[in-house]
Amino acid sequence: MSYILHLLILLSIYSVLSLSLNLLVGYTGLFSLAHAAFYGIGAYITTLLMVKASWGFFPALVVAILGAILLSLIVAIPSLRLRGDYFVLATLGFQTIIFYILYNWVGLTNGPYGIPGIPRPKFLGFEINSIFAYSVFSIFLSGICLLLLWRICMSPFGRTLKAIRDDEIAASALGKNIYRFKALAFALSGAFASVSGALFASYMRYIDPTSFTLMETVFILSAVLIGGAGNIKGPIIGTMFVILLPEVLRFLQIPDTIAPNVRQILYGLLILILMRLRPQGLGGEYKLQ
Amino acid sequence: MVAQLFANGLATGSLYALSALGFGLIYNTTRVFHIAYGAVYTIAAYLLFALLSRYGIPLGIAFLIALILTILLGILIDIYIYQPLLCQGSSFLIVMISSLSIYIITVNIIVLIFGNEIKVLRSGIAKTFTLGQVILSDIQILQIAALAFIFFTLVFFLKWTNLGKIIRAMRDNPDLLSLMGIDLQKIRWLVFGLGSLLAGLAAMLQALDVGIDPHIGMSAVLTAAVAVIIGGVGIFEAPAFGGLLLGVLQSMVIWKASGRWQEAITFALLIFFLLFKPEGIFGQRRRLEEK
Numbered sequence: 001m002s003y004i005l006h007l008l009i010l011l012s013i014y015s016v017l018s019l020s021l022n023l024l025v026g027y028t029g030l031f032s033l034a035h036a037a038f039y040g041i042g043a044y045i046t047t048l049l050m051v052k053a054s055w056g057f058f059p060a061l062v063v064a065i066l067g068a069i070l071l072s073l074i075v076a077i078p079s080l081r082l083r084g085d086y087f088v089l090a091t092l093g094f095q096t097i098i099f100y101i102l103y104n105w106v107g108l109t110n111g112p113y114g115i116p117g118i119p120r121p122k123f124l125g126f127e128i129n130s131i132f133a134y135s136v137f138s139i140f141l142s143g144i145c146l147l148l149l150w151r152i153c154m155s156p157f158g159r160t161l162k163a164i165r166d167d168e169i170a171a172s173a174l175g176k177n178i179y180r181f182k183a184l185a186f187a188l189s190g191a192f193a194s195v196s197g198a199l200f201a202s203y204m205r206y207i208d209p210t211s212f213t214l215m216e217t218v219f220i221l222s223a224v225l226i227g228g229a230g231n232i233k234g235p236i237i238g239t240m241f242v243i244l245l246p247e248v249l250r251f252l253q254i255p256d257t258i259a260p261n262v263r264q265i266l267y268g269l270l271i272l273i274l275m276r277l278r279p280q281g282l283g284g285e286y287k288l289q
Numbered sequence: 290m291v292a293q294l295f296a297n298g299l300a301t302g303s304l305y306a307l308s309a310l311g312f313g314l315i316y317n318t319t320r321v322f323h324i325a326y327g328a329v330y331t332i333a334a335y336l337l338f339a340l341l342s343r344y345g346i347p348l349g350i351a352f353l354i355a356l357i358l359t360i361l362l363g364i365l366i367d368i369y370i371y372q373p374l375l376c377q378g379s380s381f382l383i384v385m386i387s388s389l390s391i392y393i394i395t396v397n398i399i400v401l402i403f404g405n406e407i408k409v410l411r412s413g414i415a416k417t418f419t420l421g422q423v424i425l426s427d428i429q430i431l432q433i434a435a436l437a438f439i440f441f442t443l444v445f446f447l448k449w450t451n452l453g454k455i456i457r458a459m460r461d462n463p464d465l466l467s468l469m470g471i472d473l474q475k476i477r478w479l480v481f482g483l484g485s486l487l488a489g490l491a492a493m494l495q496a497l498d499v500g501i502d503p504h505i506g507m508s509a510v511l512t513a514a515v516a517v518i519i520g521g522v523g524i525f526e527a528p529a530f531g532g533l534l535l536g537v538l539q540s541m542v543i544w545k546a547s548g549r550w551q552e553a554i555t556f557a558l559l560i561f562f563l564l565f566k567p568e569g570i571f572g573q574r575r576r577l578e579e580k
Contacts (some may be wrong), residue, residue: 031382078560078563078564081564082563082567084381085322085381085385086518086563086567088322088382088385089514089515089518089559089563090559090560090563092511092556093515093556093557093559093560093563094556094560096511096552096553096555096556097553097556097557097560100549100550100552100553101553103549104547104549104550104553214507218389218393225386258401261397261398261400261401262397262401264393264394264397265393265394265397265398267393268390268391268393268394268397269390269394271386271387271390272370272387272390272391272394275374275379275383275386275387275390276373276374276377276387279379279383287380288380288382288383288386289380289382
């Protein structure tokens with residue numbers, strides 16, 4: 001039972017991650033490779049404020065969101081001047097640099113040793129200790145994020161993003177400030193990723209920088225690509241797929257030592273086939289331009 | 290100390306330069322962002338390792354066999370992965386993602402076969418040579434010599450031979466080239482073959498120098514891509530300077546800060562160039578409409 005709850009928590013964390021990345025990749029057409037950096041910044045700011053300054057979870061979360069917004073603007077403002085593969089490379093560069101800052105700034109982040117003993121959040125005066133309570137909390141918080149993301153995607157703002165994705169010149173001819181919309185999309189996407197980071201940190205009670213590498217970005221991205229970008233249901237399908245596939249492999253009796261590699265090979269093959277035959281993914285609607 | 294660090298940087302920089310020349314050759318002519326270049330790189334190193342340690346083939350012959358297989362692999366990736374996508378008119382992003390998938394699949398297969406740990410190909414102490422204040426190992430000297438040889442051969446090939454001219458023409462205008470009755474398909478094979486050859490060469494030199502693990506390909510391809518951009522996209526010789534610059538800078542970081550910042554400095558330099566000099570060191574500033 002607690003195992004199923006664990007999966008539910010992971011699903012709730014990763015569906016916010018993949019939907020927030022989808023806001024960039026699927027809605028705005030910005031193929032960013034820096035998502036794990038925002039996720040990591042959210043996790044680290046929350047953790048540091050809770051462990052070193054003994055703040056509560058919610059004030060720490062607010063600061064984490066603000067921090068992630070600031071960081072995403074730092075990434076977005078220069079990167080958005082570039083297009084095509086230069087843009088992808090620039091975001092990848094930021095991802096790597098942020099990882100190395102988390103990894104090498106031992107005085108603040110404890111570097112590769114990570115930070116243990118992260119307290120569980122308190123909500124309305126009572127501490128969320130059991131895994132059942134945490135799963136309810138996590139689903140509740142992620143649910144709010146998903147609802148907000150859904151509202152954003154359906155709003156005129158979301159439609160403008162889609163218009164920019166499909167035809168930038170037409171959108172700017174209609175008086176939309178392309179640059180500002182893209183930067184806003186970046187900020188929103190980073191903000192939601194940081195909420196996932198805060199949830200992840202307080203759930204695991206231990207974080208270290210290796211959870212926020214380029215490969216983590218690729219993992220979140222594979223959820224978006226397998227499920228499909230450009231609508232709400234695509235990334236959700238993808239998240240379920242990438243989180244639940246390991247469990248299917250467990251039933252097939254694949255030994256634990258090679259399971260992670262078999263899993264990655266399967267993701268890779270699936271993406272390769274999808275890109276060839278169905279670039280919009282299993283349930284998406286945007287064929288990456 | 291500084292001179293020694295500089296020399297070490299030059300030796301690693303030569304490796305970066307070699308793989309960057311190959312990546313640049315492919316990128317400048319076909320515009321494929323070839324992340325699977327990292328897969329080719331890793332496979333080349335592991336082929337050499339397998340031939341040496343599992344089948345006991347002498348180094349020279351193992352080197353040649355691995356190089357030929359690497360070239361074939363590069364061409365096969367173009368035929369079976371990139372060509373069908375281009376025929377469908379897929380966007381560059383789809384090509385890039387497919388390339389990334391190939392890389393991920395390859396690395397994990399290599400982990401399954403060879404395991405995750407570092408493999409060392411040469412045991413014992415390497416022979417060293419002292420040049421003034423600087424001590425270099427035999428393999429480091431070989432790296433620098435290999436770059437010098439490849440660089441001048443490549444420049445000669447591109448400048449003075451007919452095929453080289455065709456490759457330069459393909460960079461400038463592939464459509465026009467096929468109108469002249471030249472089979473672009475065959476030129477692509479040549480370009481992917483040559484690029485993979487350079488990747489294989491760099492990978493095997495790295496394998497002999499510092500050893501290998503299954504994840505060397507990613508940093509190799511990213512460093513190569515950064516070197517291409519720093520040098521200047523569209524110029525076939527420029528990646529060599531980009532690679533050398535990265536090697537020396539990474540080495541100097543050890544002097545000023547610490548080795549842990551080596552990878553970060555690569556990307557800091559990339560972002561600096563993308564923002565302030567996107568055309569690279571040797572590139573000409575172009576108007577947006579020309580790109």
